[in-house]
Amino acid sequence: MELSVVMPCLNEAETVATCVRKTVAFFDEAGIDGEVVIADNGSTDGSQKLAREAGARVVPVADKGYGNALMGGIRAARGKYVAMGDADDSYDFATLGPFLEDLRDGADLVMGNRFQGGIASGAMPPLHRYLGNPVLSFVGRLFFGSKIGDFHCGLRAFNKASILRLGLQTGGMEFASEMVVKATLAKYDIRERPTTLSQDGRSRPPHLNTWRDGWRHLRFLMLYSPRWLFLIPGLVFMTVGLVAGAALAFGPVRVGSIAFDVDTLVGAGAAMIIGFQAVLFALLTKVYAMEEGFLPDDTRVRKLLRWWSLERGLVFGGLLALAGLGGLVASLMHWRVHSFGELDPRHSLRIVVPAATALVMSLQQLFASLFVSILGIRRRHPLVVDAAEEAADVVDEAAEKVAAEGAAAEPARD
Template structure:
């Protein structure tokens, strides 16, 4: 089903790794959709090293086969997307669980200007035994909720494998993952890059394979959750850090005056020590959020909003050093004052409770000041201008065709 590059509207891309049992059915459904709808398109099989004859099945049916040597779900899909000739791409697994015969809602949304169109299996219908209960009632709802919370993703089925997009837009946002995290990365990067996203109902039926699926529930679920956390420094570091720092600092300051009793519960020096430690951990988390954001932006992994960019511009190394030195010196002054008081007692025994109560804010100032100084120097390292590293250009379609056998 070859088409001229400038006349191909839709590429239907399927990753493939030993899908001989179901591949023909999927290709025939996709080709049937193209014939019925009149959409000018192609079927692209991104083969990831099949050994069961999947490539020959695809070629006999007229599909284009792109051999992708780099292993992984994401690698296979990116290989197929790069080689695709269509203005739009619809991707879906080749296990006969997705309805390639009914892609009209996806194409309609793409033609209306959507840059990413997600399928929603919960709205379209999930046939019995098509999705394990663990995925249906825990995995997908939880990960989708996390994605909506972290990234304001306007989708209810974050990991539906049937999705369409404008090829140019997806190539532009810089996708890097090679494994199962690719499904999450497409949505996350699309949200962070401000792409226009819509959602359409789609159905899911039990796949037609006799072998177990490649997916491993707990391992791959954790990989997706880990990806969402790493790409959201605010939720991973900033918000928990601010809460811990604020609570710990307030508790430490309150107990600096003396013991506090709430009802029948008393809080004293022991609580103050733990509160100070909590404040230190929270402060570290806040600094980590800034460093992660800066590093991610520098490496092209995380986009930086205009507001955050303005904040970073004001966060100079010199200002950070001054702040850190001020905090550190405050701790030093408290320490010196305590030593002077000890000298006034001829360096003899002093009230242990009062000594510790004074030492805690001194140590807190020393630690937070030192952390701020080190953080400022590290951000200075991240901000050193470097010659831009040559980036791998998107393979031109002529070269992508060399992969097609």
């Protein structure tokens, strides 16, 4: 079978039969060997019976959620290629011809773009049309270098084997973003086709929740981009803290009528610590995501880890700690000169703040080096290994048996 059209369904009795009939008619007119798969997520309004009568195959999916329903339908699909779209009659499945042409040409994922094809009046709320979708699509392009203009278009088609290799995991509406993000990171051939969005045929409100599902999309985009979530903000904090700290370490700084002194120096030290922690979080998150397969392997990070060994990290952290301790000793000597009495904070803090900052950062560096080393330990579960070895033995025995039977039958064939 060439094409399976998967539609998630939860109480879509008003429109599901219409969508199925239109898709089946498209198969007949285009001469496509295809099927319609209704991934039912627990409908209680008779959607399953209506879909079967219209010519669809219904696959029950127990796990709730848009992404779970779609993954259940995709796994059950028999086609080499899979197209997905909502069962609310808002997408025209008869326009899948160009999508299929791109797939036959070697594309892994073909996205629809509603902003290029046209959005009917009332088909999309203004908040989604002018704020939600454009902003989230822009964030996706910025964070991941994608060229897709409509990240959340519900009509898309893909090579089933390619998408299954991505290991998609989200169960909610953010599934739409996860597919595009992971396909982009895997350097898949992703193309885009204009598509139209019509007003859906249901009398009830859609399942989509504007703020909840919008936040889930944004949260996913941030969590899958440690660079934008941790690294870039961390570098900004460190740069501001370093520049301000260096300028104030030797005395107050005036900008017009505003004077910056030791209070600002304390803030600069805090910015350095926060920024350094964020940069370390970026590295730790990236390493963990790579080891667990959430993000593809990054050669730059691998090179950094090969150079930044545990020993180098401990040495660097130790040197930073010595610098901090040296500063604290200098502050004690300064206190001693004043007979351990009251000190002018405008002078003493210029020694204590940089010293304390260096000491805190040294401990962060030491702990991070140890944790990165732990993350780099390759796990080998004995039960999994034993099962794999046992399965390999069974396969070997079966192969030997087949070979022996074939050798015995060879003279008879001659």
